[in-house]
Amino acid sequence: MKQTIIHDQAFLAQPSTPASPLDAPVVTNLLDTLRANAGRAAGLAANMIGVHKRIIVAQVGPLALALVNPVITKQVGPYTTEESCLSIPGTRETTRYQSIAVSYLDEQFQPHTQTFTDWAAQIIQHEVDHCNGVLI
Template identity: 60%
Template sequence: MIKQIMHDPTFLSQKAVPATKMDAGVIADLRDTLKANEANCVGMAANMIGVNKRIIVCQMGALAIPLVNPVITKKAGEFTTEEGCLSLSGERSTKRYKTIEVSYRDQNFGAHKQEFSGFIAQIIQHEVDHCEGVLI
């Protein structure tokens, strides 16, 4: 179901709690909401739809891939960039890394560790920041 985008910085600044298998509906809602906002958005965290769980969805080509309980375990190639956010107005300068390694669970709670680079890595970093309550 398409959900309303959260704009409250107090809510968005809370650190997300770990997701469980009971949160499967949140993944579907994130995918639907990301699809509805695809003209302006390439990734979404659960807190952006008012759910304080550690779940993100990232557009990777034609697929919106969920990462449940993501943790960035390695970073390399620091750079500074400008980013916008559907939950906040304007763009802000932020520090990112060209390559990251992420431990996460898929929508069936299977464990994964994967390296991402380029724009996909940047999207994941932005959404993981949301899970940490970090606003750009």
Template identity: 60%
Template sequence: MIKSINHNLTSLKKPSTPATKADLATATNLLDTLKAHQAECVGMAANMIGVHKRIIVAQIGPFALAMINPKITAQHDPYQTTEGCLSLTGHRLTNRFKTITVSYLDQNFKTHTGDFSDFAAQIIQHEIDHCNGILI
């Protein structure tokens, strides 16, 4: 189900709690909402739709990937870039890493570890920051 976008800074700065199987509908709602905003958005975290659970979605090439309880386990090659956010107005300077390794659960609660680089890594870092209550 497509959800409205949360613009409340107090809410967005609240760290999210780990997701459980009871939160799977949130992953589906995030994927639906991301698709509805595909012209202006490449990733979302659950707090962007008002749910404070550690669930993100990222558009990785042609595929939208849902990650439950994602955790960056390695990061390399720091750089500075400018980003925008669907929940915020304007663009801001931020620090990212060119390559990251992420452990996460899929929608079947199967564990995965993935290596991501360049723009895909940037999207995932932005959304994990959301889970931690960190805004650009």
């Protein structure tokens, strides 16, 4: 179900806690909310819909990918870029990495480790920052 995007920076600055299979409905809500904001968002974190769980979704090419309890394990190729966010007005400068390796659970809570590059890597880094309470 599509959810309302949270704009309260004090709420968004709180780190999220690990998700469990009991949080599966949050994954569905995030994917629905990402689809509903397709023209405005390339990714979302659970805290953006009011849930402090480590769950993100990212539009990776034609697929919307859910990453539960994502952990970035490797970063290569730092660069500076400007980003915007559905939750916070305006754009801000930030450092991102061209390539990242991420350990995560999928929608069925099965473990994966995957390398992401370019735009997909940038989206995932932004959403993992949300999970950590880091606002750009």
